[in-house]
Each structure stands twice: as structure tokens, then as C-alpha cells.
Amino acid sequence: MKELFTLEDIHTTLASQPLVVLVLKTQHCGVCEAVQSKVAAMLEPREHITGIYAYMEHAPEVASAFMALTSPVVLVFYEGKEVYRAARFVRMEELEGALNRYEEVMKLP
Numbered sequence: 570m571k572e573l574f575t576l577e578d579i580h581t582t583l584a585s586q587p588l589v590v591l592v593l594k595t596q597h598c599g600v601c602e603a604v605q606s607k608v609a610a611m612l613e614p615r616e617h618i619t620g621i622y623a624y625m626e627h628a629p630e631v632a633s634a635f636m637a638l639t640s641p642v643v644l645v646f647y648e649g650k651e652v653y654r655a656a657r658f659v660r661m662e663e664l665e666g667a668l669n670r671y672e673e674v675m676k677l678p
Contacts, residue, residue, distance in 0.1 A: 570590075586619040587647065588668075589645070590618060591622065591644040593644070608659075641656070
């Protein structure tokens with residue numbers, strides 16, 4: 570997963586990649602680190618899914634733009650639109666199911 574530092578960089582990635590997972594997190598948050606690590610491991614064999622993350626302290630406008638009221642927040646975007654959101658308690662099985670569904674959509678002719 571790649572760290573991004575500005576809202577502009579995030580919007581550029583969302584516009585240029587078909588399927589993106591964004592993790593919004595805060596510093597000194599053990600749960601945030603664990604969630605990001607699990608998401609990164611989930612994305613490792615899925616090279617066609619772009620994984621990015623941002624610290625809300627480094628770019629407060631990111632938290633505002635994505636209405637992140639807690640941390641961590643995991644967002645999935647398909648063709649630039651938010652299609653999945655999980656905050657604070659992230660169920661990895663549910664996230665994986667959402668990714669599987671959109672991977673299938675991407676394969677349709």
C-alpha cells in the first residue's frame with residue numbers, strides 16, 4: 570500500500586484506477602496499524618486493486634472530504650465512486666466479499 574499525503578493525490582488515484590482501497594488512519598493507533606496490515610496482505614495477490622492510505626493528522630481535509638469521524642476507516646472505490654465503507658470495526662471477511670464482487674464486475678465484457 571502506498572501512503573498519500575494530500576487530498577489531490579487521493580482524488581488523482583481514484584480517477585485513474587478502476588478499483589481502489591483507501592485506509593484512513595491516525596497516528597498512535599494500534600487498531601489502525603493492524604487493519605492496514607491485514608488490508609495490505611489481502612491486496613498483495615490482487616495486483617489490479619490499488620491500495621492507498623493516509624494519516625488524518627497529515628491531511629485533515631482528507632478526513633473532512635470522506636466524512637471520516639473515527640479511525641480506522643476503510644473505503645472501497647469502483648470507478649471513482651465509493652461502494653463500501655467500514656469504520657472502527659472492520660470485518661475482513663465482509664471487505665473481502667466486497668472486493669470479490671467488484672473483481673467480478675471488472676471481468677464482465
